[in-house]
Amino acid sequence: MIRLIIALFLLCKPVHAAQEQVVLGLSQDRVSITADFDGSEILIFGAVKREAPIPDGPPLEVIVSVVGPSEPVTVRRKERRFGIWVNTDSILVDLAPSFYAVATSAPFSQVLTNTEDLRHRVSIGRAIRSVGADMNVEGAQNFAEAVIRIRENEGLYSIRENTVAVDEQTLFRTSIDMPADLTEGDYLARIFLTRAGQVVSQFETTIDVRKVGLERFLYNMSRQQPVWYGLMSLVIAISAGWGASTAFRLLREK
Structure with missing residues (x-):
């Protein structure tokens, strides 16, 4: 009886997750940093491989993210004391990507639910890991938000909605601008296929950035x-x- 129930459960599960897979291409999988390097643009394109017709229902959406090497970041809070600015509190952000860019085929809130974002850590806020802080430090989350705000102003963090072109729910393409002051290392490119905010397939590859x-x-x-x-x-x-x-x-x- 138990085996029968398990078999029925497997048969009733949605099959589109296994039927839709990413076939990816990159304009370049290596970025060389030279003395006159002033940035680079990576063209990311691909197709959706299927073993069955396109499922009915919500359209297919695509999310593309490129993540640079992560490292701990110490964030300090300054306050004015006796007429001068001094460091008061500090917090260690466990892991913050040196570069993070996300491109989507529709508004972010439509292509991914909060639950799926929490599971896959796609948005910028989710990409930065928990903050290690003393219990006496007030507004600890503000320190992580400060890292995001500073790096957004520097062009290192960005979310570009509606910049992934999807043709016939099969072909997709976008471009990611990479600034001149890149950190050396392996950059992780992730592609997510979603329907109704749920991830149905994902693919990962690396981009080598070296001096x-x-x-x-x-x-x-x-x-x-x-x-x-x-x-x-x-x-x-x-x-x-x-x-x-x-x-x-x-x-x-x-």
């Missing part, structure tokens, strides 16, 4: 040989100052 050429050499030296890096920087600064002084003196003599 190359002279930028790579200087970065490695600053981390692996800081003493030599400091000496080299000092020599370059002295040489540049001497060269500028000599050129200025020659110009005056003429």
